[in-house]
Amino acid sequence: GEDVEQSLFLSVREGDSSVINCTYTDSSSTYLYWYKQEPGAGLQLLTYIFSNMDMKQDQRLTVLLNKKDKHLSLRIADTQTGDSAIYFCAENRLGDYKLSFGAGTTVTVRA
Amino acid sequence: KAGVTQTPRYLIKTRGQQVTLSCSPISGHRSVSWYQQTPGQGLQFLFEYFSETQRNKGNFPGRFSGRQFSNSRSEMNVSTLELGDSALYLCASSLAESVNYGYTFGSGTRLTVV
Numbered sequence: 001g002e003d004v005e006q007s008l009f010l011s012v013r014e015g016d017s018s019v020i021n022c023t024y025t026d027s028s029s030t031y032l033y034w035y036k037q038e039p040g041a042g043l044q045l046l047t048y049i050f051s052n053m054d055m056k057q058d059q060r061l062t063v064l065l066n067k068k069d070k071h072l073s074l075r076i077a078d079t080q081t082g083d084s085a086i087y088f089c090a091e092n093r094l095g096d097y098k099l100s101f102g103a104g105t106t107v108t109v110r111a
Numbered sequence: 112k113a114g115v116t117q118t119p120r121y122l123i124k125t126r127g128q129q130v131t132l133s134c135s136p137i138s139g140h141r142s143v144s145w146y147q148q149t150p151g152q153g154l155q156f157l158f159e160y161f162s163e164t165q166r167n168k169g170n171f172p173g174r175f176s177g178r179q180f181s182n183s184r185s186e187m188n189v190s191t192l193e194l195g196d197s198a199l200y201l202c203a204s205s206l207a208e209s210v211n212y213g214y215t216f217g218s219g220t221r222l223t224v225v
Contacts, residue, residue: 099144101154
């Protein structure tokens with residue numbers, strides 16, 4: 001398909017793990033990114049993974065990449081109320097000089 | 112280290128007018144790109160500049176234009192504004208010349224067209 005796809009909503013209990021999934025489009029994509037957007041703010045880069053990697057861990061964040069299925073996931077351990085936000089998956093296709101974004105997953109953390 | 116600075120933060124314009132938005136990248140970053148964010152269309156790529164050269168352009172009408180100056184600061188212009196141009200316009204800067212492994216975004220300019 002042409003678009004980066006994400007599920008639109010995720011509700012998680014505080015302290016649990018969140019898993020946000022994304023399907024990207026291009027096997028030649030070099031870098032894949034996760035951005036966070038809080039209300040009224042710009043995009044905050046959370047983490048990125050190079051396409052020749054399978055996994056990347058950064059504190060509470062774990063990114064898994066399945067190149068065969070073009071599937072990317074972001075796991076947030078011990079989810080906190082401050083993690084409530086919209087999370088965007090994005091890909092950078094080789095030679096494109098741009099990011100192609102998914103529609104964003106709204107994560108709501110409930111007490 | 113200062114982040115990406117976009118000015119102004121908010122703008123209200125009337126249909127038919129034109130508007131210029133400004134972006135100052137992180138010091139040392141030579142790539143600047145622009146995105147439009149709307150509830151209906153999500154995040155859409157407008158254009159990207161590196162060393163004053165436009166390297167890529169998104170699928171927007173010619174009313175949308177941009178440029179980059181020798182100090183890497185960038186401006187985008189929208190002429191003959193339409194109601195549908197109301198959006199959050201985001202600027203991002205990056206260090207790398209080719210593969211961009213770190214795009215840093217500004218807080219955006221919220222444009223409202225009435």
